[in-house]
Amino acid sequence: MTRFCTNALVLIAGLMLVSARAHAETVLVEAESFPKHGGWSLDTQFINTVGSPYLLAHGLGQPVADAEATVQIRTPGKYHVYVRTKDWVARWQAPGQPGKFQVLINGKPLAEAFGTVGAEWHWQPGGEIDLPAGPATLALHDLTGFDGRCDAIVLTTESTVPPNEHSLLTQWRRSQLNLPAEPVVKSDYDLVVVGGGYSGMGAALAAARMGCKVALIQDRPVLGGNGSSEVRVWSMGLIRRGKYPRIGEIVEEFCDHATLSPGTAQEFEDEKKEKLVRDEKNIDLFLNTHAYKVEMDGNRIAAIDTFDTRTSAQTKFKGKLFCDATGHGTIGALANADFDMAEKGRMGMSNMWTWDEGQQPVSFPETPWALDLNMKDFPYPVKHHGEWFWESGFDKDPLGDAEGIRDWNLRAVFGAFNAMKNRDGAPKHPTAFLTWVAYIGGPRESRQLLGDVILTQDDIVGKREFPDGCVPSTWSIDLHYPKKQFAEKFPDNPFISIAEHDRRIDRDYGYPVPYRCFYSKNISNLFMAGRCISVTHEALGTVRVMKTCGMMGEVVGKAASLCTLYGCEPRDIYERYWPEMDKLLLLPGKAHRATVQAPIEIPSDALPLAGPHGPPSGIDxxxxxxxxxxxxxxxxxxxxxxxxxxxxxxxxxxxxxxxxxxxxxxxxxxxxxxxxxxxxxxxxxxxxxxxxxxxxxxxxxxxxxxxxxxxxxxxxxxxxxxxxxxxxxxxxxxxxxxxxxxxxxxxxxxxxxxxxxx
The missing domain is CATH 2.60.120.260 (Galactose-binding domain-like)
Structure with missing residues (x-):
């Protein structure tokens, strides 16, 4: 009897709790889902650590236009407001609050200013507000133009703060957004490519032209990676040379021809890249799509789970073969592929910038929260450009603290421009103004996924011959280190690099990187292309430039077509089908076939065959x-x-x-x-x-x-x-x-x- 009564009381108490919660209402509004972003930018770089994309008020010191949304309030009442944000300079105990912004509800700002407390992402309380039933307008109102950030807003009649621990928060988001329990499934792909930079584009285009059905997944709204308008690193590395001078012809179709790095947004031709991919009938392109989970079948990848970075809609991609072109080796790591990462001497992340001069004096806000710089503390940005050497994060965590590396770079850039405008450089720069600062960082080094061959510096400078050598690497072994001249003031995290070159590279013919660097040694259906391939830290210095990475993709795409044709794995191409691969590598880049069984056609506009030293890389x-x-x-x-x-x-x-x-x-x-x-x-x-x-x-x-x-x-x-x-x-x-x-x-x-x- 006592046991029954106790259980009954527990049941009654539980029903009372459910009843109380039935009258509560919680509205989660993801910032990225705002229909109008205004001047705020969608930042998807740090989803793995932040837990979500977020909106960034990157206004170069000028407050950006409001982001706006409308939500439906079903139950009138008093709502607690929580905003997931952070004070992005608090981790350095820097004075000032550059990321300050307001939240406006129905046109009225909350009393609390956000982005003003907390070094880590958290739910900052915004007080209480009475809301009637019906539509309510929300707006993010930037107050500084200096990279305030908002992940999400919660309106709730409950007094409980939303969860912030990563795994709990992920599940809570899914529940609040009423996302389907199972993702939409897209299947029947021969090759699923994750990463839309040069290597991913090269792989997708080459595979599609050789008859594969391809999914190309990119977490940004544009293609090109570091070679896009977002990062603006001009394409380097020579193409169309060596034993297989046709390799690089696809890269030739989409590469930029920028005259400076960073160049203008138009020089990187984002639209051209997207059109080239969309014109391929065998490619399904998925922009704004983040891959976060891998489903395994033994030592094979069976599927990749993704979500839309604007709507959170879930999609599962199934395929026979997968290519990691993420740069960070993200898919390989999720699949438990063997990988390595240099312990010391790792290169950092660049954030380039540009400025100009007008006719009238222009002010620039003081930046007490930025790095404390005078003109002698950084190289003068000649040609109005902060170039590739604005780089930090050496030996910092390139995966777990990528946001911190990017933010340190921003503090360096804004500190430098503050010196030009408000300190010892002020007399020479009264009309100077910032025109662009990269908020999408350009990382150089993180994971190296391991293949059957791990290419070394000795292999390259000793010109070791591999029977499957195929991608010509023509860049010197170019490794970056902190430049001592500018490292004294911030020895723990210098922000200016110097390049040390081992020039024992045949720049004409190129060193042929072996195919066996382009697939995983322990995940049987995983290719990799780009800077996460199977090389040592030193060898990465020559293969990491974009045109070379694009050629890796071309080789992977052709190999994927043979895997599809013969029903085999990437390793089998080297061990059993290299004669067939050799023939494919000698085909023009525009050669195509509808399916892997169809005859290959050579179009009339195929590029002329280049010699072993390639076409002129400059003016013909x-x-x-x-x-x-x-x-x-x-x-x-x-x-x-x-x-x-x-x-x-x-x-x-x-x-x-x-x-x-x-x-x-x-x-x-x-x-x-x-x-x-x-x-x-x-x-x-x-x-x-x-x-x-x-x-x-x-x-x-x-x-x-x-x-x-x-x-x-x-x-x-x-x-x-x-x-x-x-x-x-x-x-x-x-x-x-x-x-x-x-x-x-x-x-x-x-x-x-x-x-x-x-």
């Missing part, structure tokens, strides 16, 4: 007027260094040598005609070039001496400067010599052009 000399004498056939004395970092060069590269090094570059040509001719010299201007570079021009037996200011932009098209007009006789030898004595800086030599005048 065959398309220029007159005679072009390239630096590669010049006679060189002393020490000259080849470079490709400055765009607009002729043919494959340019060369430069230090002042008073005794170096000379001599360009020679013999005339077959008698005519008046103009002789020109091409060079790329740079602040380290000399202003008095000596150049001699000999025509027949007469020599003319000139000095060239190579810091100044050349006056003629394609970076040529005129060396004068000369009467040239048939049989005369024309000799142009670029020297270094008294140059005042580096001497530069790219090409000589000789034009016959009418």
């Amino acid at each position: 000399p065959s398309k220029l007027e007159g005679v072009i004498i390239d630096n590669r056939i010049a006679k060189l004395s002393g020490k000259w260094t080849a470079g490709t970092g400055l765009p607009g060069y002729i043919n494959y590269d340019y060369i430069y040598a230090g002042e008073n090094s005794g170096s000379t570059a001599t360009f020679e040509w013999q005339s077959a005609d008698t005519a008046k001719m103009e002789i020109r010299l091409a060079y790329q201007p740079h602040e380290n070039r000399g202003k008095t570079v000596p150049v001699s021009i000999t025509v027949g037996d007469k020599t003319t001496e000139r000095t060239i200011d190579m810091q100044a932009k050349p006056a003629l098209e394609n970076n040529f400067v005129s060396l004068g007009e000369y009467a040239v006789k048939k049989g005369d030898k024309v000799v142009v010599t670029v020297g270094t004595k008294g140059a005042g800086g580096n001497a530069h030599a790219d090409a000589v052009q000789i034009i016959t005048l009418k």
Whole structure:
């Protein structure tokens, strides 16, 4: 009897609790789901740690336009308001609250300002408000323009604070949003590619053209990754060369041709990339889609669970093969693939920026919360650009604290611009204003998924031959470290890097990276492409640039088509089907077939076959007027260094040598005609070039001496400067010599052009 009564009392108490909660109402509004984002930006980089996408008020010091939404209140009453946010500089105990914003309900701001407390993401209380039944408007009202952030808003008649622990919060969100218990299933894919950067695009396009049904999943609204308008790293690495000069033709179709890094948003042609992918009938493109879970079947991936970063709608993707092109090796890690990550010396994340000057004075708010910088604490942003070396997070956690790395970069950029505007740089910059600061970081290094071959620096510089070597890597082994000059003030987290290059790389032919670096050693149906492939930290320095990563994707896509055709795994392509793979790698990039069983067709607009040294990576000399004498056939004395970092060069590269090094570059040509001719010299201007570079021009037996200011932009098209007009006789030898004595800086030599005048 006692036991029965006790159980009955518990039951009655439980029913009373349910009854009480039946009259309660909780409204969860995810910030990313606001129909109008206004000037707020959707940030999806840190879902794995934050638990959700969020809206960011990235206004460069100017408050952004309100984000707006309307919700339905079913039950009138007094509602507690909670806003999930953080004070993003509190972890450094920095003064000020740059992320301050208000929440407006039905047009009226709550008394509490948000983004003002707490170093970690949490539910900041916003007080109570009386709400009638019916529609209620919500708005996020930015107060600073300095990266305030909002994950979600909760209106609840309960006094209980929503859960904040990651796993509990995830389940609570699903319940409050009334998401279906089971996701929508999309299946029958031959290849599911996660990551829409250069490597993911290359894999999806190559596989689709070879007859695979492909899903391409990207968690951002644009394709291109670091090579998109969001990050603006120009595409580097040479393509279409080596043993398989057709590899890279697909990359050629979508790569940018930006003239600066960072360039303008338009130069990265986001629309072109998306159109190219959507035009492929075999590709289903899913933008704004985040992959967060992997379903396994033994040592195979069976499916990947995703959600829409705007609506939270769940989708499960099933496929035969999967490709991790996330950069971080995220899919591999979720599948328990073997991976490694360098313990020391890891490269960081870049956040580039640009500024300009107007006609009128422009103010910039003081930034006491930013890094405490004066002009000597950072390299002056020449050309109005904060370039690739604005990088931090060395040896910090690139996965668990990526948001902290990005935020430190923002503090560095805003601190630098504060120095330019409000401190010792102020007299020179009264009209300066920020035009763009990347809030999507450009990470360089995290996980390396392990394949059957782990490529090393010794393999590369020793030119070790692998029978499956296929992707030509032409970039030097380029590793970044903190630059000591700018590391003294913040030794625990420097924000300016220096690149150390091992240049023992064949930049023409390229080092052929083996196919066995592109699939997992222990997850049997997992490919990888991009910077998460199977290489050591040192070897990553050469393979990580975007065009090279795109070529990896092309190889993976072709291999996936053979796996689909033969019903085999990625490892089998090397062990059993490499002759067939060899044939596919020799096909033009535009070759296509409807299915993997269909005959291959070669369209009429396929690119011409390049040679083993590839097409010109710069301006094609065959398309220029007159005679072009390239630096590669010049006679060189002393020490000259080849470079490709400055765009607009002729043919494959340019060369430069230090002042008073005794170096000379001599360009020679013999005339077959008698005519008046103009002789020109091409060079790329740079602040380290000399202003008095000596150049001699000999025509027949007469020599003319000139000095060239190579810091100044050349006056003629394609970076040529005129060396004068000369009467040239048939049989005369024309000799142009670029020297270094008294140059005042580096001497530069790219090409000589000789034009016959009418």
